[in-house]
Amino acid sequence: MRMKGKTVIVTGASSGIGWATASLLLAEGASVLAVDMQPGAPEGCQLLIADVTDEAAAEKAVDSLGHVDALVTAAGISRGRPLGDTTVEDWNAVMATNVTGTFIWIRACLKPMLTAGKGSIVTIASQLARAGGRNNAAYVTSKGAVVAMTKTVALDYATRGIRCNAVLPGAIETPMLARSMARAVDPDAARRASIGRHPMGRFGRPEEVARSILHLASDDSEFVTGIELPVDGGWLAG
């Protein structure tokens, strides 16, 4: 029970990586506030249906909890277009959820974490933030921003008990990945090509990402801050 007695917020907890993370943190003894714009969260979570870009909702939720030990920012979207085909609406929507939503929830949680002198923040970027990626300009740019934000938070609050680390998943079997493959001209070929980029020869599972998030959210990683942890079947090694 590595999270016994801890209060944790997981954004994007109604699906995929966020769902798996909320489930694992619950199983490890945490009280979990699941935040998502769509209904549904693992049984046992408290659910807040909200857009992560809603600043007032974030502040109110954190105030009502009073104490937050860990925050996991898994809410994210992808529009899947090269830059030349990206509209300003696409760009702003992706930046709003992936970057501004991460900023808003980190800022809200910093207050109780600073009061307690302790807290762990885990952001979800992507291996594409480092490797680059085709046909997803706004998304890849947003994930680069998430990595940069993670490091600046880690540095600014390192002496005040707050850690901030990024997980960089490879392609993980979630509804987001299914939607992304469905957008390809030949989804089967896109799937094979993406699998082929992973030295392990397969996609990852949300539960595998959740276990790395647990490590960073818990006291097991007490001397770890500002890192980018790839959970990508070896993608970034190649």
Ligand SMILES: NC(=O)c1ccc[n+]([C@@H]2O[C@H](COP(=O)([O-])OP(=O)(O)OC[C@H]3O[C@@H](n4cnc5c(N)ncnc54)[C@H](O)[C@@H]3O)[C@@H](O)[C@H]2O)c1
């Ligand atoms: N699946 C992958 O291959 C993969 C790879 C690298 C990184 N990631 C990242 O992992 C995170 C989770 O992705 P996933 O694959 O589980 O996706 P998903 O689509 O299965 O789940 C994302 C969740 O975020 C929620 N969400 C989206 N926009 C929101 C908003 N504005 N406010 C509140 N909730 C919102 C959705 O409702 C959904 O429940 C994302 O940040 C994604 O970019 C995913």
